[in-house]
Amino acid sequence: MTDQVAxxxxxxxxxxxxxxxxxAIRDTLIDDSKxxxxxxxxxxxDLRHLKALGYSVDGxxxxxxxxxxxxxxxxxxxxxxxNVIEHPHxxxxxxxxxxxLARKVLIxxxxxxxxxxxxxxxPLGDGLVTKTGTFxxxxxxxxxxxxxxxxxxxxxxxxxxxxxxxxxxxSDAQEFLANRVYTYRPRVRIDPHELYQANEAxxxxxxxxxxxxxxxxxxxxxxxxxxxSIKGAVGSVAKGHQLIRTVTDDEYWKEVxxxxxxxxxxxxxxxRFNGRPRFTQLGPTLAADxxxxxxxxxxxxxxxxxxxxxxxxxxxVLVNAxxxxxxxxxxxxxxxxxxxxxxxxxxxxxxxxxxxxLSGTVExxxxxxLSVTEPQVSYLTYPEFDRNAHPTLASSVTxxxxxxxxxxxxxxxxxxxxLLHRKEEFIGLDxxxxxxxxxxxxxxxxxxxxxxxERIGTLAGWNATLDAGGFVVRxxxxxxxx
Numbered sequence: 086m087t088d089q090v091a092x093x094x095x096x097x098x099x100x101x102x103x104x105x106x107x108x109a110i111r112d113t114l115i116d117d118s119k120x121x122x123x124x125x126x127x128x129x130x131d132l133r134h135l136k137a138l139g140y141s142v143d144g145x146x147x148x149x150x151x152x153x154x155x156x157x158x159x160x161x162x163x164x165x166x167x168n169v170i171e172h173p174h175x176x177x178x179x180x181x182x183x184x185x186l187a188r189k190v191l192i193x194x195x196x197x198x199x200x201x202x203x204x205x206x207x208p209l210g211d212g213l214v215t216k217t218g219t220f221x222x223x224x225x226x227x228x229x230x231x232x233x234x235x236x237x238x239x240x241x242x243x244x245x246x247x248x249x250x251x252x253x254x255x256s257d258a259q260e261f262l263a264n265r266v267y268t269y270r271p272r273v274r275i276d277p278h279e280l281y282q283a284n285e286a287x288x289x290x291x292x293x294x295x296x297x298x299x300x301x302x303x304x305x306x307x308x309x310x311x312x313x314s315i316k317g318a319v320g321s322v323a324k325g326h327q328l329i330r331t332v333t334d335d336e337y338w339k340e341v342x343x344x345x346x347x348x349x350x351x352x353x354x355x356x357r358f359n360g361r362p363r364f365t366q367l368g369p370t371l372a373a374d375x376x377x378x379x380x381x382x383x384x385x386x387x388x389x390x391x392x393x394x395x396x397x398x399x400x401x402v403l404v405n406a407x408x409x410x411x412x413x414x415x416x417x418x419x420x421x422x423x424x425x426x427x428x429x430x431x432x433x434x435x436x437x438x439x440x441x442x443l444s445g446t447v448e449x450x451x452x453x454x455l456s457v458t459e460p461q462v463s464y465l466t467y468p469e470f471d472r473n474a475h476p477t478l479a480s481s482v483t484x485x486x487x488x489x490x491x492x493x494x495x496x497x498x499x500x501x502x503x504l505l506h507r508k509e510e511f512i513g514l515d516x517x518x519x520x521x522x523x524x525x526x527x528x529x530x531x532x533x534x535x536x537x538x539e540r541i542g543t544l545a546g547w548n549a550t551l552d553a554g555g556f557v558v559r560x561x562x563x564x565x566x567x
Contacts, residue, residue, distance in 0.1 A: 102134050104448070105164045105194040108245050111446075112261060114190055115140065115160055122158035124183040125166035126150060161187040168195040171210055171220040180236050184251065191251040193233055193241070198223045199493040226444060226491035240359045243445035246482060246491060255366040258359075263352045263371050265441070267434065269427025270296050271340050272515055278332045284318040291315060291325050298370070299338070299345035300377045301326045306370055346378045347431045353389035354396075355438045361386065396436040403457045405430040412455075413510035419455045422470075425513035426453065437462055440484035444491045447482045452511060460486035467505060471518075474525055474561045477502040477544055501545040506535070521561050528563040532556060 102110070109115045117139055123131050126144030135142040145153040163183040170176040184191050201223055206215040212222035224232070226246055233241040233249055241249040242258060252258035273296075275281070281288065290311045294302050302322065307315075315325045330338070353375075356362065364372060364382040379385040395401045407414065411428045412421035421429060426437065433455060440462035450464035463483040467476040479497045484490070496502040505511075506529070509522035529535060534554060540546040551557060555566050 100130075103131050103164050104245070105162055105192045105248050106131050106135070108248055108446075108448070109160065109162070109190075109192055109250075112244060112250075113264070114192075114250065114261070117141075119159035119189065121160045121162065122156060122186055123162045123164065124155070124186065125163060125179075131162070131164070155182070155186060157186045157188055159187075159189040160192065161190075162192045164192065164194050165196065167193065168212075168222045168224070169220055170222070171212065173211060176222070177236055180233065184237050187251070187253060189253050189257060192244075192248065193229075193251065194248045195224050195229055196221060197229075197247045197491075197493075198225055227489045242359065243441075243443060245445040245448060246493070248445060255362050256368040259356070259362050259366065259371060260368050262356060262359075263349075265446070266348045266352045266355075266438070267423075267427040268297070268348060269344055269425075269513070271337065271344075273333055273337050276332045278328070280319065281328055281332045287314045287318045288325050288329060291322065292329055295326065295329060295338075296341060297345075298374055298377075299342040300374070303369075303373055306373075342378065344427070345374065347434070348427075349374060349378060349385060350389045350392055351431055351434050351438060353385055354393040354435050355442055357390070357393060358439075358442045392432055392435050396432050396439065397460075399457070399460075401432060402436060402455075405432045406455060406457050409433065411513055413507065417456060417458045419457065420465075420511055421453055421455070422511040422513070422516075423451050423453060424516065425511070428513050439486055443486070443489060444482060444484045450482065452505075462486070470505075470508070474508070474522075474558050475504050475506060475547060477504050501543045503542060504544050504547050506541065506547075525558075525561045525563060532563060534563075 101107075106115070115121060119141075121135060121140055121142040123129075123142065123144030126132055126146045126149070128149055129144060129146070132142055132144045143153065143156070143158070144150060145155045161183050163180065166183075167176050167180055170179060180193065183193075200221075201213070204213070204215045204221060204223075206213040206221070208214075209220060210222075212220055214220055224247075226243065229247070230241045230243060230249055233251060237251060239251060240258065241251050242261065244250050250258075250261065252261070290307060291302070294307065307322070312322060315322055319325045319328055353361070364375070367375065375382055375385055379388075406412075406419040409419060409421075409429055411425045412419045419433070426434065429437070436455060437453060444464070447464035447466075449466045449468065451467055451470050452465040454463040454465060456462065461483060463481050465481050466479045468479050469476040477496070479495075479502075481494045481496070483492045483494070485492075507522075507526050509516075509519045509526060512519055512522070532554060534550055534556065535541065537550070541550050557564055557566050
């Protein structure tokens with residue numbers, strides 16, 4: 086079997102960081118305080134890029150760096166390695182060997198079944214041999230997670246399609262899951278105050294902590310240099326907290342606390358998927374938040390379970406979708422921009438979180454479609470949403486919660502892709518460009534361009550409608566053709 090496979094051809098050259106490494110940096114699992122080991126580093130592109138960024142990194146590869154010692158590190162990356170090993174036993178041993186080296190987290194990635202469309206080739210064992218002679222074992226998203234968990238006997242957390250994290254410590258896993266809940270905070274108004282204005286920059290870390298956690302920090306939750314600066318400016322952290330409360334409205338902090346409570350409930354509800362941790366397994370800051378906002382962890386778990394149960398009821402999902410203050414309503418779904426997810430009713434945030442627990446975060450997806458007719462969430466990518474008044478769909482990842490499937494569809498080469506209108510309906514209520522988008526919509530409605538909605542949902546239909554009316558859209562303005 087091995088004679089038919091050219092493993093040395095699988096190592097690709099890249100001008101940028103690989104998806105698994107870029108994803109881990111996005112999720113703050115990689116920083117300059119952690120050591121990194123790339124297990125199966127190929128030609129070493131990630132090593133070069135990470136070293137240039139100042140990270141402590143090393144790597145081993147059986148073909149390109151065979152003499153490098155395989156050594157423990159805080160973060161071990163097993164990037165697109167298991168999918169190119171044709172022997173199932175060797176594949177398993179490679180995963181376990183990489184896990185042995187990981188002090189904090191192992192990153193495991195593989196190509197998925199939807200990649201078969203571009204690979205071609207012939208069957209071999211449990212995979213296929215591509216046209217270039219390389220082997221590929223293609224996984225379903227859920228299948229990859231189950232395989233990792235069965236092999237290592239510990240939980241694997243979906244980071245993105247084809248990418249999983251395996252944490253050594255439960256507290257680190259819970260911090261990752263808690264940080265993945267979408268946050269929203271209302272705008273704050275600062276009353277004039279001489280002492281606050283003179284020290285606003287110094288008080289910023291304290292203000293940011295209070296806005297995120299809806300409580301003052303405990304010992305060790307601010308950096309030592311931040312504490313020293315605050316003490317020098319206003320006398321103590323407690324006095325800084327009091328000053329911030331003086332220049333802000335009590336109602337604002339009540340709203341912040343309500344949002345933080347909702348975020349914690351969403352996190353606790355979703356923690357059911359991988360086995361809810363004991364309170365003692367939470368990190369100190371997360372545990373302090375739970376105490377501050379619920380008193381008892383048990384009480385929070387009861388409320389979270391009710392919310393999780395509710396999101397499995399189609400009638401409750403429908404009611405919450407129809408009552409949502411944000412998002413575009415259609416007969417079958419609610420569409421919302423990712424920047425406004427934190428403004429959805431908590432039940433819908435749990436609904437979306439259930440899908441993301443399976444798929445991980447879909448890179449570049451900026452619109453989310455929450456179906457109200459079946460248990461399904463789609464992550465839609467509109468690359469020009471901010472720039473183009475009527476952006477077109479490039480790709481979609483659809484998560485079906487009944488089948489536990491994750492499917493991808495590419496629209497980037499379509500001559501007539503789906504197209505958006507009424508962009509203001511997708512974004513949050515206080516989004517800075519909401520008025521601009523709404524003004525364009527009013528102009529287009531007044532011009533009669535929405536009279537036949539069945540015709541304008543695709544690029545060709547919309548362009549034909551503009552041409553027939555003698556209009557052109559420049560920027561976010563509707564103009565008459567000259």
